[in-house]
Amino acid sequence: GQSLxxxxxxxxxxxxxxxxxxxxxxxxxxxxxxxxQHDGGAPTFLSYNALDGLEETGRFSSFLSRSxxxxxxxxxxxxxxxxxxxxxAAFYYTGGFKTIFGAGTxxxxxx
Amino acid sequence: DTAVSQTPKYLVTQxxxxxxxxxxxxxxxxxxxxxxxxxxxxxxxxxxxNNKELIINETVPxxxxxxxxxxxxxxxxxxxxxxxxSAVYFCASSQDLRGAQETQYFGPGTRLLVL
Numbered sequence: 001g002q003s004l005x006x007x008x009x010x011x012x013x014x015x016x017x018x019x020x021x022x023x024x025x026x027x028x029x030x031x032x033x034x035x036x037q038h039d040g041g042a043p044t045f046l047s048y049n050a051l052d053g054l055e056e057t058g059r060f061s062s063f064l065s066r067s068x069x070x071x072x073x074x075x076x077x078x079x080x081x082x083x084x085x086x087x088x089a090a091f092y093y094t095g096g097f098k099t100i101f102g103a104g105t106x107x108x109x110x111x
Numbered sequence: 112d113t114a115v116s117q118t119p120k121y122l123v124t125q126x127x128x129x130x131x132x133x134x135x136x137x138x139x140x141x142x143x144x145x146x147x148x149x150x151x152x153x154x155x156x157x158x159x160x161n162n163k164e165l166i167i168n169e170t171v172p173x174x175x176x177x178x179x180x181x182x183x184x185x186x187x188x189x190x191x192x193x194x195x196x197s198a199v200y201f202c203a204s205s206q207d208l209r210g211a212q213e214t215q216y217f218g219p220g221t222r223l224l225v226l
Binding site for chain 2: 031033035037041042043044045048085087091096097098099100101103104106
């Protein structure tokens with residue numbers, strides 16, 4: 001079956017750099033997305049990687065290695081407002097395009 | 112201006128009742144989804160519609176019935192509500208399922224509590 005694994009919680013201090021890993025097992029894999037969700041809010045799109053390598057968007061970067069079925073989200077210059085849940089999501093094709101979400105990583109940013 | 116909107120935002124009801132949640136997107140997208148997010152924050156897809164046609168129907172009880180009157184709307188009707196249906200239900204949309212890149216835009220969620 002299709003599955004993704006990511007750590008349940010990560011804690012870091014303000015101003016630091018944190019990496020949230022995601023490993024996936026999907027057939028017909030197309031790409032990996034990352035979403036951010038604050039408590040009480042809706043998931044919002046952060047990034048999408050279809051090719052190997054690093055994609056940078058401001059303080060956030062996302063990396064994909066298709067050969068290792070692995071990706072990560074890198075958050076730099078952490079701010080308190082970055083405290084949220086982060087979901088990786090695999091986009092794949094099996095008789096149709098589908099998306100499966102990981103269970104989410106809760107990031108706590110401390111002062 | 113809201114891209115994906117849902118009503119109601121909160122829904123408190125008794126077991127056994129029937130309720131509906133409405134979703135509308137003004138992004139011109141072809142594909143819409145319903146997700147259920149439980150208390151552990153796990154996001155599980157329930158249904159996906161592409162241009163008013165059902166594409167994905169995950170293992171969801173028959174009590175849940177989606178309806179898409181047009182590609183900008185995807186409503187969810189739930190019959191005979193059970194305690195386990197209590198969750199946050201998110202509607203989402205994306206441009207086109209056939210693309211090799213997919214970004215989903217989520218509505219604000221409907222917090223359903225079944226008593």
